Amino acid sequence: xxxxxxxxxxxxxxxxxxxxxxxxxxxxxxxxxxxxxxxxxxxxxxxxxxxxxxxxxxxxxxxxxxxxxxxxxxxxxxxxxxxxxxxxxxxxxxxxxxxxxxxxxxxxxxxxxxxxxxxxxxxxxxxxxxxxxxxxxxxxxxxxxxxxxxxxxxxxxxxxxxxxxxxxxxxxxxxxxxxxxxxxxxxxxxxxxxxxxxxxxxxxxxxxxxxxxxxxxxxxxxxxxxxxxxxxxxxxxxxxxxxxxxxxxxxxxxxxxxxxxxxxxxxxxxxxxxxxxxxxxxxxxxxxxxxxxxxxxxxxxxxxxxxxxxxxxxxxxxxxxxxxxxxxxxxxxxxxxxxxxxxxxxxxxxxxxxxxxxxxxxxxxxxxxxxxxxxxxxxxxxxxxxxxxxxxxxxxxxxxxxxxxxxxxxxxxxxxxxxxxxxxxxxxxxxxxxxxxxxxxxxxxxxxxxxxxxxxxxxxxxxxxxxxxxxxxxxxxxxxxxxxxxxxxxxxxxxxxxxxxxxxxxxxxxxxxxxxxxxxxxxxxxxxxxxxxxxxxxxxxxxxxxxxxxxxxxx
Numbered sequence: 046x047x048x049x050x051x052x053x054x055x056x057x058x059x060x061x062x063x064x065x066x067x068x069x070x071x072x073x074x075x076x077x078x079x080x081x082x083x084x085x086x087x088x089x090x091x092x093x094x095x096x097x098x099x100x101x102x103x104x105x106x107x108x109x110x111x112x113x114x115x116x117x118x119x120x121x122x123x124x125x126x127x128x129x130x131x132x133x134x135x136x137x138x139x140x141x142x143x144x145x146x147x148x149x150x151x152x153x154x155x156x157x158x159x160x161x162x163x164x165x166x167x168x169x170x171x172x173x174x175x176x177x178x179x180x181x182x183x184x185x186x187x188x189x190x191x192x193x194x195x196x197x198x199x200x201x202x203x204x205x206x207x208x209x210x211x212x213x214x215x216x217x218x219x220x221x222x223x224x225x226x227x228x229x230x231x232x233x234x235x236x237x238x239x240x241x242x243x244x245x246x247x248x249x250x251x252x253x254x255x256x257x258x259x260x261x262x263x264x265x266x267x268x269x270x271x272x273x274x275x276x277x278x279x280x281x282x283x284x285x286x287x288x289x290x291x292x293x294x295x296x297x298x299x300x301x302x303x304x305x306x307x308x309x310x311x312x313x314x315x316x317x318x319x320x321x322x323x324x325x326x327x328x329x330x331x332x333x334x335x336x337x338x339x340x341x342x343x344x345x346x347x348x349x350x351x352x353x354x355x356x357x358x359x360x361x362x363x364x365x366x367x368x369x370x371x372x373x374x375x376x377x378x379x380x381x382x383x384x385x386x387x388x389x390x391x392x393x394x395x396x397x398x399x400x401x402x403x404x405x406x407x408x409x410x411x412x413x414x415x416x417x418x419x420x421x422x423x424x425x426x427x428x429x430x431x432x433x434x435x436x437x438x439x440x441x442x443x444x445x446x447x448x449x450x451x452x453x454x455x456x457x458x459x460x461x462x463x464x465x466x467x468x469x470x471x472x473x474x475x476x477x478x479x480x481x482x483x484x485x486x487x488x489x490x491x492x493x494x495x496x497x498x499x500x501x502x503x504x505x506x507x508x509x510x511x512x513x514x515x516x517x518x519x520x521x522x523x524x525x526x527x528x529x530x531x532x533x534x535x536x537x538x539x540x541x542x543x544x545x546x547x548x549x550x551x552x553x554x555x556x557x558x559x560x561x562x563x564x565x566x567x568x569x570x571x572x573x574x575x576x577x578x579x580x581x582x583x584x585x586x587x588x589x590x591x592x593x594x595x596x597x598x599x600x
Contacts, residue, residue: 064270064271064272064273065272065273065274065275065597066089066090066091066092066272066273066274066275067084067089067090067091067274067275067276067277067590067594068081068084068089068090068091068092068274068276068277068278068279068586068589068590069091069092069093069094069259069260069272069274069277069278069279070084070091070092070093070094070278070279070281071093071094071246071260071278071279071280071281071282071313072093072094072095072096072102072280072281072282072283072557072559073093073095073097073100073101073102073230073240073281074101074102074103074104074226074281074283074306074557075102075104075109075225075226075229075557075575075578075579075582076102076281076556076557076558076559076578076581076582077093077095077102077279077281077282077556077557078093078100078226078229078230078232078233079171079175079180079229079578079579079582079583080279080281080556080582080585080586081093081233081238082175082178082180082229082232082233082236082238083171083174083582083583083585083586083587084279084586084589084590085236085238086174086178086586087586087587087590088590089276089586089589089590090275091238092238092239092241092272093233093238093239093240093241094241094244094246094260094262094272095240095241095242095243095244096243096244096245096246096282096308096312097242097243097306097307097308098242098243099242100226100230100240100242101222101223101226101230101306102226102283102305102306102309103283103304103305103306103309103528103529104222104225104226104575105222105223105226105306106222106304106306106346106348107221107222107528108188108211108221108222108351108414108571109211109212109220109221109222109224109225109226109575110187110193110209110210110211110571110572110575111172111209111210111211111572111575111576111578111579112168112208112209112210112569112570112571112572112573112575112576112577113168113169113172113208113210113572113576113579114126114128114131114164114165114168114169114208114576115127115128115131115165115168115169116168116169116172116185116207116208116210117169117173118183118184118185118207118210119185119204119206119207119208122185122192122207124204124206124207125204126204126207126208127203127204128162128165128166130201130202130203130204131165131204132151132158132161132162132165133146133151133201134195134197134199134201134202134203134569135161135564135567135569136151136152136153136158136161136201137151137199137201138197138199138564138565138566138567138569139153139157139161139563139564139565139566139567139569140152140153140157140565140566141566146201153563156325156535156536156537156561156563157563157565158563159537159538160536160538160563160577160581161563162538163538163539163580163581163584164563164576164577164580164581167580167583167584168576168577168579168580170580170583171579171580171582171583172210172579174583175229175232175579178232179232179235180228180229180231180232180233181212181225181228181229181232182212182213182214182215182220182228183210183211183212183213184210184211184212184213184217184219185207185209185210185211186211186219187209187211187219188211188219188221189494191494192206192207192209193206193209193491193494193570193571194206194209194490194491194494195208195209195491195569195570195571196374196376196377196489196491196568196569196570196571197374197377197567197569197570198489198490205490208570208572208576209570209571209572210572210576212224212225212228225575241264243264243265244262244263244264244270245262245263245264245308245312246260246261246262246280246282246312246316247260247261247262247263247269247312247316248260248261248316248319249261249278249316249320249553250271250273252595252596254551255550255551256550256551256552256595257274257277257278257550257551257552257553258273258274258275258552258595258596258597259271259272259273259274259278259597260272260274260278273597274552274595275594275595275597276552276589276590276592276593276594276595277552277553277554277589277592278552278553278554279540279554279555279556279585279586279589280313280316280317280542280553280554280555280556280559280560281555281556281557281559281582282309282312282313282559283305283306283308283309283529283557283558283559284305284309284311284330284527284529284530284531284532284533284558284559285309285310285311285314285530285532286302286303286304286305286309286310286330286527286528286529286530287302287303287305287307287308287309287310288310288311291311291314291530292527292530295327295328295530295532296327296328296329296330296527296530297328297329297383298380298382298383298525299382299383299392299395299525300330300332300524300525300526300527301335301337301340301341301451301524301525301526302335302340302341302343302347302526302527303330303333303335303340303347303349303526303527303528303529303530304333304335304347304348304349304415304526304527304528305527305528305529305530305558307343307345309529309530309558311530311533311559312559313533313534313555313559313560314533314534314559317533317534317542317553317555320542320544320550320553321544321545322534322535322542322543322544322545322550323534323535323543323544323545323547324532324533324534324535324561325532325533325534325535325561326531326532326533326561326562326564326565327530327532327533327561328532329530329531329532329562329564329565329566330527330528330529330530330531330532331376331527331528331529331530331531331558331568331573331574332349332375332376332379332380332525332526332527332528332568333349333350333351333375333376333378333379333415333526333527333528334349334350334353334375334378334379334382334397334523334524334525334526335347335348335349335350335415335523335524335525335526336350336417336427336521336522336523337396337448337451337452337522337523337524338426338427338444338448338521338522339427340524340526341448341451347526348414348415349375349415349526349527349528350375350378350415350416350417350523351375351414351415351495352413352414352415352416352495352496352497353371353372353375353378353399353416353417353495353496354405354409354410354411354416354417354418354496354497355401355405355409355418355496355497356404356405356409356476356496356497356500356503356507356508356509356510357401357402357404357405357476357510357511357512357513358371358399358400358401358402358405358409358418358512359371359399359400359468359469359472359512360397360398360399360400360523361397361398361400361465361468362393362394362396362397362398363393363394363396363455363456363457363458363461364393364458364460364461364464365438365457365458365460365461365462365463365464365465365467365468366464366468367468367471367472367483367484368381368384368394368397369381369394369484370481370484370485370486370492371399371484371486372486372487372492372495372496372508373492374491374495374568375415375568376567376568377568379525379526381394381397382394382395382396382397382524382525383525392453395452395453395455395524395525396445396452396455396522396523396524397522397523397524398441398520398521398522398523399417399520399521399523400434400437400465400512400518400519400520401418401512401518401519401520402512402513402516402517402518402519403513403516403517404510404513405418405519406418406422406517406519408497408498408500409497409498410422411497414495416497417521417523418497418519422519427521427522428519428520428521429441429444429519429520429521430517430518430519431516431517431518432516432517432518433516433518434462434465434466434469434516434518435462436516437516437518437519437520438457438461438462438465440520441457441520441522442456442457442461444522445457445522448522452524469512472509472511472512473511473512475509476503476506476509476510476511477511478505479503479505479506479509480506481506481509486506486508486509487506487507487508487509492508493507493508496508528574529558529574530558531558531561531562531564532561532562533555533558533559533560533561534555534559534560534561535560535561536554536555536560536561537549538581538584539581539584539585539587539588540554540555540556540560540581540582540584540585540588540589541553541554541588542554542555542560551592552592552595554585554588554589555585556578556581556582556585557578557581557582558574562577563577564577
């Protein structure tokens with residue numbers, strides 16, 4: 046039957062919508078909102094369907110930096126970007142084993158190179174367009190008071206600062222994810238674009254030619270409401286962070302969940318799979334350490350540990366050993382949890398213990414960016430406190446006993462306390478010297494910035510200071526998690542979802558973390574997620590607008 050009716054559900058902005066639009070966008074994070082704005086700018090009638098009870102997706106919890114090569118703001122500060130160096134930097138970061146600077150595609154797959162090239166060519170145009178639409182205000186200044194450097198230090202990166210941009214508030218100060226979403230949503234509202242909450246898209250509708258002409262959505266009133274798309278459906282529904290089965294079967298290492306919005310359960314992967322699409326990059330995610338107890342509790346306010354505050358602080362594994370640079374960028378720091386010991390047939394670092402002293406508690410406790418040092422540890426039940434390192438070890442082990450069903454039964458090994466004391470003594474010697482010969486803590490430009498405010502008494506290395514000889518000491522249990530995943534159906538550079546033969550599925554598009562990311566394994570810089578999203582949303586809207594008008598969806 047034909048279901049392209051004139052019923053008028055009410056959107057979150059108080060506007061009404063028919064069940065027919067030129068372009069239907071699924072999801073209301075930065076990908077969905079920007080795609081909707083770009084499509085409407087081209088004269089299309091747009092409808093946004095959101096699975097959750099609120100709009101904004103994961104970005105409302107994020108710093109919401111966006112990495113934009115060759116932007117005008119960096120050029121105004123004297124930084125000059127080139128396409129060649131940018132693509133080489135990303136290519137080496139994304140696929141280090143295949144990187145070949147002599148190859149025309151730098152050793153990347155054709156789809157990956159073409160997407161990265163399209164990103165470089167269109168990211169700043171996309172951001173400028175949002176600014177012209179009064180839907181995003183942008184600054185190159187960061188909340189840390191300096192231009193944000195890239196995370197990875199590689200010789201290919203000839204311009205390691207200036208590409209990271211931030212939302213700007215009306216008063217000229219640096220904003221964050223809430224500001225970004227508020228600005229994008231205000232643009233959607235001004236244009237009268239309906240945004241319907243509590244609408245979980247469960248399938249697409251095809252016409253007799255195999256073109257996508259609509260979607261079905263489960264709502265509180267109807268488990269299968271059909272919405273018709275005259276031209277295209279754009280999925281921007283996020284990754285599969287909160288789908289335990291997908292995480293276990295696709296990601297390359299064991300995780301405890303993630304801080305993506307809880308509605309990110311990989312819906313589009315199932316929908317696209319029924320259409321015979323090709324999946325790519327399913328084994329990688331935008332990764333970050335996280336607080337294991339909050340992840341187990343599925344705390345909706347969970348943040349990844351993007352900023353690990355403290356100088357008199359270190360991480361150890363269940364043997365009491367330090368095994369990584371605690372100040373490494375969060376995606377890189379997360380890799381330490383995945384080490385496999387074939388002799389013991391175990392992941393010895395699957396959980397680690399961040400330990401700090403009263404100096405850190407007093408000087409580095411603040412909310413924001415996932416900092417695990419709370420301003421008031423007595424009000425944080427996941428924080429363990431003790432007068433000595435031995436007592437702290439006992440409390441950690443008691444907590445591990447409670448968490449054993451969720452962690453594979455991890456407990457502290459015999460001799461943990463003695464090894465921890467040796468580890469602390471070694472760390473303290475490094476801190477006094479200002480050098481970490483084992484893990485090179487504090488040696489890249491981003492690490493001091495993400496360590497928290499430097500103190501006047503540790504100028505040699507602002508990320509390190511000796512732990513106190515006496516307590517109290519504090520600890521939290523940390524593990525691997527995702528900001529969101531980065532695998533899904535393969536798309537063209539303009540967002541067309543590709544079928545098994547490699548040809549586009551007519552009328553079907555994808556943007557953001559619900560489709561395959563050309564970034565490979567890399568998290569090369571702050572904003573490496575949202576910058577490409579804006580570029581791809583811009584190109585996707587243009588391509589969707591060029592689609593022919595098709596007949597309304599039928600069932």
